[in-house]
Amino acid sequence: MSSIVIVGSGGFGMHVHQIANDVLTYSQDDKIIGFLDEDSNRHGIEVNGLPVLGGLDWISENENTGIVVAIGDPKTKKKVVEKINKMIDKPLFETLIHPTAWVSDRVRIGEGTIVCAGSYINTGSELGNHVIVNLNTTIGHDVRLKDYVTVAPSVSLAGFVTVEEGADLGINCTIIQGKTVGGWSMVGAGSVVIRDIEPKSKIVGNPTRVIPN
Numbered sequence: 001m002s003s004i005v006i007v008g009s010g011g012f013g014m015h016v017h018q019i020a021n022d023v024l025t026y027s028q029d030d031k032i033i034g035f036l037d038e039d040s041n042r043h044g045i046e047v048n049g050l051p052v053l054g055g056l057d058w059i060s061e062n063e064n065t066g067i068v069v070a071i072g073d074p075k076t077k078k079k080v081v082e083k084i085n086k087m088i089d090k091p092l093f094e095t096l097i098h099p100t101a102w103v104s105d106r107v108r109i110g111e112g113t114i115v116c117a118g119s120y121i122n123t124g125s126e127l128g129n130h131v132i133v134n135l136n137t138t139i140g141h142d143v144r145l146k147d148y149v150t151v152a153p154s155v156s157l158a159g160f161v162t163v164e165e166g167a168d169l170g171i172n173c174t175i176i177q178g179k180t181v182g183g184w185s186m187v188g189a190g191s192v193v194i195r196d197i198e199p200k201s202k203i204v205g206n207p208t209r210v211i212p213n
Helices: 011-024 074-087
Strands: 002-007 030-036 050-054 066-069 202-204 209-211
Touching: 002 011, 011 030, 066 074
Parallel strands: 002 030, 002 066, 030 050
Antiparallel strands: 202 209
């Protein structure tokens, strides 16, 4: 039996624990053993009935444990993944796809990516490593989500959209066909993207406008 730990014991960590439980209902080979958190004040407490085992250093002594990074903020997520990669040679990053998500068999999904319940991912799309696709998101055909992208619930991406590394798409936003969201940008909740977005932008509104960083 393989063991899995969830990095991040906050709200999204609890959400990911539920996804993992639902996924593992169909598998007898894996078991979730607890959470990891860099906040030492959380060490030893229970979350969803499982212990917070310690910080990331715990991984260096348990190299054969599967890892799910349950952190929504793309910058923090990347820092955590890079720290883990420096600690051990080949971390076992787990990919989780909820059983109620519909994913075309012509979709490529990278390691450490999490696809939540009720999401649709259409043919020809590619998701990089450590991407989050949250609840009830619709991803059209031939969409590209690069590494560390976070997609909030109920987002709609039309066909041929590209979202570059580390971009953060707010709840219920929409991106029309063929547009590109630059790396490490933030798209506000409910926004409608009708033009390409430059890297490191913050945009809001319908249609969107750029706000100062």
